[in-house]
Amino acid sequence: MFSTLSPIQVIRRLYPLLCCLLFVLIGFAFTPQAGIENDEALFGGGIYRHHGVTYDDQILGHRVPLMLMSYLGTLKSWVYAPIFRFWQPSVSSLRIPVILFGGLTIWLFSILLRRIAGHRAAAVGAVLLSTDTIYLLTTCYDWGPVVLQHLLLVGGILCLVRFHQERQPRFLAAGFFLLGLGLWDKALFIWILSGITAATFVVFPRELWKSLTLRNLTTATLAFSLGSAPLIIYNIQHPLETFRANASYDAGDIPNKAHLLRATLDGRALFGFIARDDPSGHRRTPESAIERLSVGLSEKTGGHRINFFAWAFFGAAILAPVLWRTPAWRPLVFSALAMLIAWLQMALNKNTGGSAHHTILIWPFPTLFIAVAFAELSRRISFLGKPLLVAVVILVAGSGLLVTNEYFAQSVRNGAGESWTDAIFPLSDYLKTVKPQLIYINDWGMFDTLHLLHRGRLPLREGSDPLSKPQLNSEEKDLILKRLEEPDSIFVGHPDANELFKGVNAKLREMAKEAGFRRVMLAEIPDRNGRMMFEVFRFERSR
DSSP: OOTTTTTTHHHHHHHHHHHHHHHHHHHHHHHSSOOOOTTTGGGGGSSTTTTSSSSSETTEEEEEESSSSSSBBSSHHHHHHHHHSSSSSSHHHHHHHHHHHHHHHHHHHHHHHHHHOHHHHHHHHHHHHOOOOOHHHHHHOOOOOOOOHHHHHHHHHHHHHHHHHHHHHHHHHHHHHHHHHHHHBBHHHHHHHHHHHHHHHHHHHHHHHHOHHHHHHHHHHHHHHTHHHHHHHHHHTTTTTTHHHHHOHHHHOOOHHHEEEHHHHHOTBBBBBBBBBOOTTTTOOOSSHHHHHHHHHHHHTEEEEEHHHHHHHHHHHHHGGGGSSSSTHHHHHHHHHHHHHHHHHHBBTTTOSSHHHHHHHGHHHHHHHHHHHHHHHHSSSSGHHHHHHHHHHHHHHHHHHHHHHHHHHHHHHHHHHHGGOOTTHHHHHHHHHHHHHHHEEOSSSSSHHHHHHTTTSSSSSEOOOHHSSSSSHHHHHHHHHHHHTTTTTEEOOOOOGOOOOTTTTHHHHHHHTTTTTEEEEEEEEEOSSSSSSEEEEEEEEOO
16 A cells, blocks of 8 residues: 555654554553543443433334433433443443544544644644543543544534535535534533634634535535434423523633643643542552553653643744744634633533533644644744754653653552542442342442443432432431331442542431431442442341
8 A cells, every 4th residue: 555655655644543553552551440430431321221311202113312411412322332232331342432532533633634734733733632641531531521522523623624625515514414413412512613613703704705605504504403403302392401501600710720721731630530649558569561661650750740731832822923924824823712712611601611521622722723833833944843843742742641651650559539449340240249129329429330330230229319418308308218118228338438428328327327227238349459439238127
């Protein structure tokens, strides 16, 4: 295939694939290092017994899940349903597909950059995105979820760019269909969607005006409506419920959200969340060769926790005015406007923008901005341009890999954070053996994971409601007492020190004692570092 190509052409063909391969291999290494977080498994409710599905509809005689929440569609459930038919739910079957989707996004991103800014920008963008720590972690542990958002965004924009360059209507339809799917997948897609729409009006008004024919408008509208149809239907049958339930203005937390944006840029946003910062006296010895190599590198480099990506972004922003009246100017302004408009919406909306799985939704535009700016700047610096560009890219990418390694080393030594505990797997195995009539889940963080791992076959019930309420009325107390009296039911929760809904254990024990019951411990489930993470117990009448 490469026999008729020059060495430069071969390199241009291979580097995006090599970047994707690097990303995928690092993702595979992270796959077994953490348990399955509850939100990471949430989409399983759209596959098994339709648990937690907000909206479904009758299609060809079958109930089809369409919305998991007012803002979250079931697209991921649809994607994984055939995968889980042949590959049972596990940490591998859950994470390997999204890692591959993340690699595909990098490949499409390099093609997009090549079309709008040339091969040099495409090479820079592919290297930087494949070594971006937060992009990698939010892809591998897709609790946002964000993977399909990135894939559909990049794929949709690439199709629209091809439509502009080649004037083939099929690319117009494909682009708007993918963007519609992105909105159905997660309504927060509206942030970046409105950003790229406004940026198009500002940066490409002439091109937009030329494309505003009746045929193109009809094609775009129909394709977008088809992609987002479940969300549209849901909001017709439940008038504007997505907007009414999730849109509320709150500017009080903007400084913290801006700090998180900076932390997402420089890679430190997830320390202490996915992997523990503090070993708490339960340090684990690395076992495999890659674990020993990672821990050794961490010790030699002093635990690198901040990369140079943020500095590269700020540097590109400062130097961008130099590129006025160059081919790079419009892509730079477009990406800057899209990022700004998207981030302002999450910053000004209540309960959004305060977590890395929100701020990462503006990606890969920060990477695009850096890649286009640095590639164009290197062309303006005579013969020193290329070596300087290579040095800067190596510095930024290398710092990103060191931060990624620190996350991995912490996962090996200290274990996963509370929400990501690997104790979920021995808990799952234990519940297979006891076969109770009912299992009450007394705290957040395990219901959807167990539901997914057992394909909806465990008799799970929500136990934290109403215990998590500050005060219980008489009806709610009677409900708890009925649970205590059920002879074949068991309860699963966290130890007091690890409760996510603080106080549920004490409240349940107090009510049981008043009603004449005592708690009988059946099992205490530790993680691989030896911390007790789950308790399984039942209640019986006190003698």
